[in-house]
Amino acid sequence: MASSPTPRFVVQTVDARAERRRRVVVAAGLAGCLVAGLLIGWLAGHAGAVPGAVGDHGAARQLAADNEVLRQQVANLTRDNQVGAVAANELKHTLAEREEQLNGLRNDLGFYSRLVGGGDQRQELTVQDVRVSPIAGSHAWNLTVTLTQNARRGADTKGRITLAVEGLRGDKLAVLDAKDLGGTVQAGGLDFSFRYFQQLHTTLALPADFRPTRLRIGVDADGSDAATRTVAWADASQTSGDNHVQQ
CATH class of the missing domain: 2.60.40.2420 (Immunoglobulin-like)
Incomplete structure (x- = not known):
């Protein structure tokens, strides 16, 4: 009994619903890959920017500390200048008093010198x-x-x-x-x-x-x-x- 030859073409019935599901799965997979790529790129960019931001914040703190030191130095110099001015005024007042006392002593000396002047002149x-x-x-x-x-x-x-x-x-x-x-x-x-x-x-x-x-x-x-x-x-x-x- 002769065998039947293998058919060259097979006719299959296409399931439309299964085809749509496959397309949806493929599209979802592609979208997920795209989102993952974007997320990875965004994280990489921010990861590179973080060290710079930390450095800027540290520099700002250092500048603030230096500014406070300079303000304190200015305040100290101002107080020293005020103290020096007060001391100078006190010294001038004291010198004026001493000069007045010396003038009084000179006048007294002249008075008594003439009063009891020596010699017969x-x-x-x-x-x-x-x-x-x-x-x-x-x-x-x-x-x-x-x-x-x-x-x-x-x-x-x-x-x-x-x-x-x-x-x-x-x-x-x-x-x-x-x-x-x-x-x-x-x-x-x-x-x-x-x-x-x-x-x-x-x-x-x-x-x-x-x-x-x-x-x-x-x-x-x-x-x-x-x-x-x-x-x-x-x-x-x-x-x-x-x-x-x-x-």
Whole structure:
């Protein structure tokens, strides 16, 4: 019995549903691969960027620390400068006080030197000191004039001093004499009589619109020619230097 030949073509029935499922599976697989690739790329990019971000953050912290150190240094320097300024002002004040004390000692030394001057040489009558001080609540001033002479002279010196004040009245120069000064100034002046030294006291009343600049003192001692000395008002309001009147 002869065998039947193998057929060259086989006819199969196509299942449409199975074909669609296969296509869906393939498409899903491709989509998954694409998503996985994108995810891997994104992670790689961020993994490379993380070290740089960490480095920037560290640099910012270092800059902040350096800035704080500089601020503290500036604050310390500022305090040191303030302390130095206070110390300098205190030193200037102390030096001014010492200078004032030295000036007072020099005046005292001059006073006693003339008072007990050595030798037989005749010493001059001296306007040793002139001081003015304001009287509160008025235009009046207290005036003190100190006169000295050598104690070795052994005789009293008598005479009279006259006073005048030079200054500005408005925008013009003016001179006030005894009759214009008021206060306790006598028209003829202030009499003196002493062997060693004498202080003369009086009060000057100045007009409200008058600004004094100099005090003029005339000295007329018995047996000698009259002499005039001037003292700046600013100096007299502190302590004037020696003003000599030769007899």
